[in-house]
Amino acid sequence: MDKIFRVNMTDLTTKIEEVPAAWAGLGGRGLTSTIVAAEVPPTCHALSPENKLVFAPGLLTGTAAANSGRLSAGAKSPLTGGIKESNAGGTAAQMLAKLGIKAIIIEGAPKTGAWYNLAVSANGVTINEEKELLGLGNFAVIDAVEARLGKKTGVLTIGPAGELKMTAANISVKDPDSKIRSHGRGGLGAVMGSKQIKFISIDGEGAKPVTIADPEKFKTAARAFSKALLDHPVSGEGLPTYGTNVLVNILNEAGGLPTKNFTVGQFEGHDKISGETMHDTIVARGGKPKHGCHAGCIIQCSQVYHDKEGKYVTSGFEYETIWGLGADCCIDNLDDIARADNLMDDIGIDSIETAVMFGVAMEAGILKWGDSKEMLRLLTDEIAKGTALGRVLGGGAASVGRTYGVTRVPVVKNQGIPAYDPRSVKGIGITYATSTMGADHTSGYTIATNILNVGGYVDPLKKDGQVELSRNLQIATAAVDSTGMCIFVAFPALDIPECLPALIDMINARFGIALTGDDVNNLGKYILKTEREFNQKAGLTNVHDRLPDFFKTEPVAPHNAVWDFTDEEIDEFWNF
Amino acid sequence: MQITLKLFATFRNGRFKVAEQELAEGTDVRQVVLSLGLTEEEIGIVMLNGRHGELDSKLSHGDTLSLFPLVGGG
Numbered sequence A: 001m002d003k004i005f006r007v008n009m010t011d012l013t014t015k016i017e018e019v020p021a022a023w024a025g026l027g028g029r030g031l032t033s034t035i036v037a038a039e040v041p042p043t044c045h046a047l048s049p050e051n052k053l054v055f056a057p058g059l060l061t062g063t064a065a066a067n068s069g070r071l072s073a074g075a076k077s078p079l080t081g082g083i084k085e086s087n088a089g090g091t092a093a094q095m096l097a098k099l100g101i102k103a104i105i106i107e108g109a110p111k112t113g114a115w116y117n118l119a120v121s122a123n124g125v126t127i128n129e130e131k132e133l134l135g136l137g138n139f140a141v142i143d144a145v146e147a148r149l150g151k152k153t154g155v156l157t158i159g160p161a162g163e164l165k166m167t168a169a170n171i172s173v174k175d176p177d178s179k180i181r182s183h184g185r186g187g188l189g190a191v192m193g194s195k196q197i198k199f200i201s202i203d204g205e206g207a208k209p210v211t212i213a214d215p216e217k218f219k220t221a222a223r224a225f226s227k228a229l230l231d232h233p234v235s236g237e238g239l240p241t242y243g244t245n246v247l248v249n250i251l252n253e254a255g256g257l258p259t260k261n262f263t264v265g266q267f268e269g270h271d272k273i274s275g276e277t278m279h280d281t282i283v284a285r286g287g288k289p290k291h292g293c294h295a296g297c298i299i300q301c302s303q304v305y306h307d308k309e310g311k312y313v314t315s316g317f318e319y320e321t322i323w324g325l326g327a328d329c330c331i332d333n334l335d336d337i338a339r340a341d342n343l344m345d346d347i348g349i350d351s352i353e354t355a356v357m358f359g360v361a362m363e364a365g366i367l368k369w370g371d372s373k374e375m376l377r378l379l380t381d382e383i384a385k386g387t388a389l390g391r392v393l394g395g396g397a398a399s400v401g402r403t404y405g406v407t408r409v410p411v412v413k414n415q416g417i418p419a420y421d422p423r424s425v426k427g428i429g430i431t432y433a434t435s436t437m438g439a440d441h442t443s444g445y446t447i448a449t450n451i452l453n454v455g456g457y458v459d460p461l462k463k464d465g466q467v468e469l470s471r472n473l474q475i476a477t478a479a480v481d482s483t484g485m486c487i488f489v490a491f492p493a494l495d496i497p498e499c500l501p502a503l504i505d506m507i508n509a510r511f512g513i514a515l516t517g518d519d520v521n522n523l524g525k526y527i528l529k530t531e532r533e534f535n536q537k538a539g540l541t542n543v544h545d546r547l548p549d550f551f552k553t554e555p556v557a558p559h560n561a562v563w564d565f566t567d568e569e570i571d572e573f574w575n576f
Numbered sequence B: 001m002q003i004t005l006k007l008f009a010t011f012r013n014g015r016f017k018v019a020e021q022e023l024a025e026g027t028d029v030r031q032v033v034l035s036l037g038l039t040e041e042e043i044g045i046v047m048l049n050g051r052h053g054e055l056d057s058k059l060s061h062g063d064t065l066s067l068f069p070l071v072g073g074g
C-alpha cells in the first residue's frame, strides 16, 4: 500500500502514515491541492512554518503509460498569496511512485539558522544537516549529490534564489541527463528555502513496479493511448521537431506575440528566435532537436542546445522563455537567450516570471531594451548574489513594477503573464484572469483552439465562446494534472476520440475501479473549487480575477485589439 | 495581382520562407496550396493578413498569406 511521508522541520522528526481514504483516489495536483487546502491556514504567511510543501506523483506515474512521469509540487504561493500547484518532469516522480510514496508533506521550519537536506528512501525520510552545498547553483548541487550518493540518485534542489527566499524562486528536478527541469511558477523554491532545505535526495533502492489491478486491460489501453499521441500531428511530429518554440512565428503572424513589455503584438526579430531557426541551429551544431524530460515521454518536445563550439548550453528551452527574453525584451540573439536560460536554471529562478520581469525592468530603465549582455550580468552579479537590486529583480515582474513605479505591469494575482497577448487571443485572457494559480497559460490552454485549430476553432479576436472554452479546458487540465500526464497529451485528447477513453481506462485498470468521463470531469471541477475556496479564504476573490487596466485602455497592434470583457462576463467562468 | 506568401515549419523544406507571388484575379487559398505541391490535409493553419483564413478564402492584391502545418506548443 502507498504511504504518506511526513517531515516536520520544526522538531526535525519524520513519520510514515497510511493514506486517508479520502485521498486514495487522488494524485498529482488533485492531491497536493487537497492536502494544502486541508492543512494550511489560508491566511498564513507563505514563508512561515504554517505553510506546507507537498510533493505528489500522479495517479499513473510509475506505470508504463506514456508521458506519465510528472511530479506535482504544491503549497501556498509567496508570489500570488493563493494556492499553488506546479508540475515538472525529471526522474523524481517515477522514483517516488515506485517506492510507494503517494506524497511527501514538509511542514514547520527550523528554530535555528541551520540548513538541512532530506534523504528519501523506501524506509522513510532522514533529515541531515547540510553545510557543504549551501550557496551553490543547482548544477553543482546535482553533481555533488551524485558524487556523494550515486549517479542514479533523484534530486530536488533549490539554488541561491530559493535560499534567499525570492518570490520567483523555483524548485529544480534532476532529469535523466543530470540536467534540470523545474517546478517553475509561484515561488515554491522560496517555500523550500523557508524550511531551510537545500536539497532532497531520492534513493531508488527497493523500488518496485507499481501494482496494476488489471494488467491486460492496462496494456490495451496504454497501447491505444500511445498510438493517439504518435498519430496526432502536433504531438507526433510538430513538438518533437520544433519544440514549443514553433509558436514564435505563429503568434507573430497572429499578432499575439507580446513585444516590448506588451506594447505591440509582433516582433521584428521574430525569425532569429523562431523554432525553425532554433531547429536548424541545433542540428548544425550537433545538439539534440528532440529529447524527453523523463523516461517514458514519447512526444519529446525538449531539446539540447549547443553553442558555436558544440558545447552544451541548455536544454528544455521553451517557447515562453524565448518569447519573454526575446520579443518581450526586444532581444534577437538566441545564443544569449540560451545562456540566460541556463543561468536561470542554475540560480533556480522561474524563467517565465524572470523574463516578464526583465520586460518591466527595461521599461523602468534598469537596463536598455535589447541589452542581452546587461541582462546576463544582472542574473550573475545581482540576482545570483542576492544584492539589494537582485532581490527586487528576483521578486518578479510585480516586485520591479512596484519598486520602480511602472504602471504597465503584466501580472494577474502578482504572477507574470506569459507569451500570448490576451487582447488578441481573448480565450487565454479568461484563463489568466480566472486561474486559481495567477496568470498561467498551462491551466487552460485556449491557444489550442484560438490559434492552432486543435479541438475546433474559436475566433481569438471575438469574445464569443471564450469563457466556456477556458472553463472546459481548465476543468480538463486540473484532472489531467492529477494523472501525472504531461499537458501536451491534451492535443491528441482534443482531436482523437480514442485518446481520452484510453487515459481513463488506464486509471481504471491501474486501480481496479470504473471511472467514467463524467467522474473525471467532476474531479477537475472538485479541484478547481477546492483551490478557489482556499484562495477566497486567503483573500483572493473575484476582484482579483482581473487583468491589469492597461489591457483595456491600450490597443495592441496589428489588430488594435483591447481587452473588452466586463467583470460580470469574467465572473461567469465560475458558474459550474 | 500580387500577394506575399509565407511558409513555416516543414513547409519550408525544399521551398522558401517568403516570396512574392503573381496570381490571377480570383485565386483562392486552395489553389495556392495545391500549386506548392501540398495537400489540403497537410494544412494546419491558414492565416490571411494575420487572421485565420479558409482554403476557400479568395485572395486580393496586397494580401499576406501564411501557411502552417498542424503544429503546437505551450
Ligand code: SF4
Pocket (backbone or CB within 6 Å): A067, A089, A291, A292, A293, A294, A297, A298, A299, A300, A301, A302, A486, A487, A488
Ligand atoms: S512532451 Fe515535453 S514536457 Fe511533455 S513529457 Fe515530453 S519532454 Fe516533458
